[in-house]
């Protein structure tokens with residue numbers, strides 16, 4: 001079996017999600033967005049697919065890195081192909097990103113699953129066929145009735161518990177919201193949510209990512225009083241020393257790194273430095289499903305959990321495959337948006353959640369995305 005071609009088609013779809021100047025998503029007016037469908041085709045006709053941001057898998061990346069390394073190769077030799085691409089990264093002048101590496105690697109997993117008629121989460125180990133989800137809110141905003149006050153966070157948390165969530169993670173206010181960053185407001189939102197949902201719902205905070213050590217320490221101690229389960233990315237993750245200092249001064253679990261590069265290598269340094277109590281990695285950012293599994297194994301070897309970052313088929317497959325992850329991150333959620341409504345290019349969600357807050361792993365072969373190929377074809381623009 002050999003890889004014959006790698007293609008990307010970009011298509012449009014309607015969305016009410018928009019990004020602010022810091023790249024965080026919020027609800028907005030309906031607009032047309034673009035998504036890329038990356039397809040790896042083998043010589044026997046088997047295909048592997050991933051959905052990715054068009055800029056991440058743009059033609060230059062496909063032609064300069066993906067095709068020279070993958071075309072003509074056996075698609076089942078994922079580790080060898082991943083190592084080759086990973087080594088090309090150094091000479092790519094930062095053009096071959098870890099997200100690009102993640103998406104092409106995921107397409108190889110999807111191809112393997114489709115060829116073997118098996119869901120990827122079972123190929124990875126198949127630890128469980130359903131996982132508890134936490135509701136991960138969008139960042140705060142200044143939209144009346146949205147997430148503009150602590151009370152609105154509390155009310156939204158009540159609706160999430162009614163939907164079935166047994167855990168909720170708050171992303172609080174960040175610039176460009178006028179009063180952000182604001183440690184006191186962050187804590188007020190956390191207190192309002194704890195008051196609204198009671199003591200039995202697990203709560204976590206993922207706040208402004210550039211607080212000082214002093215600000216982070218104060219917030220962390222307030223979260224301890226509120227019985228929060230973990231404290232996420234309160235400071236610049238490039239400063240591992242700051243996280244080692246914070247983790248040594250707090251009882252609440254400090255989790256990370258999420259946005260830091262370095263794949264599974266940087267995660268090993270964080271464990272060695274005591275910079276976190278819970279490791280973090282997502283299949284879309286750490287270099288793909290394989291590196292994400294390596295981080296999970298590293299965490300397990302040190303008696304730690306690895307809380308997988310982000311929603312989506314690939315991260316969900318990892319969560320379904322391993323024991324040492326307590327939650328699937330389902331989101332991002334907002335009072336104005338219905339997460340349970342699949343995007344126009346999907347026939348159904350890859351992460352449906354029942355009324356007990358359990359997400360059921362897909363039984364479809366491959367990653368399990370239920371892609372509406374007719375929609376993609378009809379709305380392809382390049």
Ligand SMILES: O=C(O)[C@H](O)[C@@H](O)[C@@H](O)C(=O)NO
Pocket residue numbers: 023024025136171206258309310329332
């Ligand atoms: O863009 C981001 O910072 C992330 O996507 C973020 O919104 C969210 O996914 C996160 O931090 N999860 O933990």
Ligand SMILES: [Mg+2]
Pocket residue numbers: 206232233258
């Ligand atoms: Mg986060």
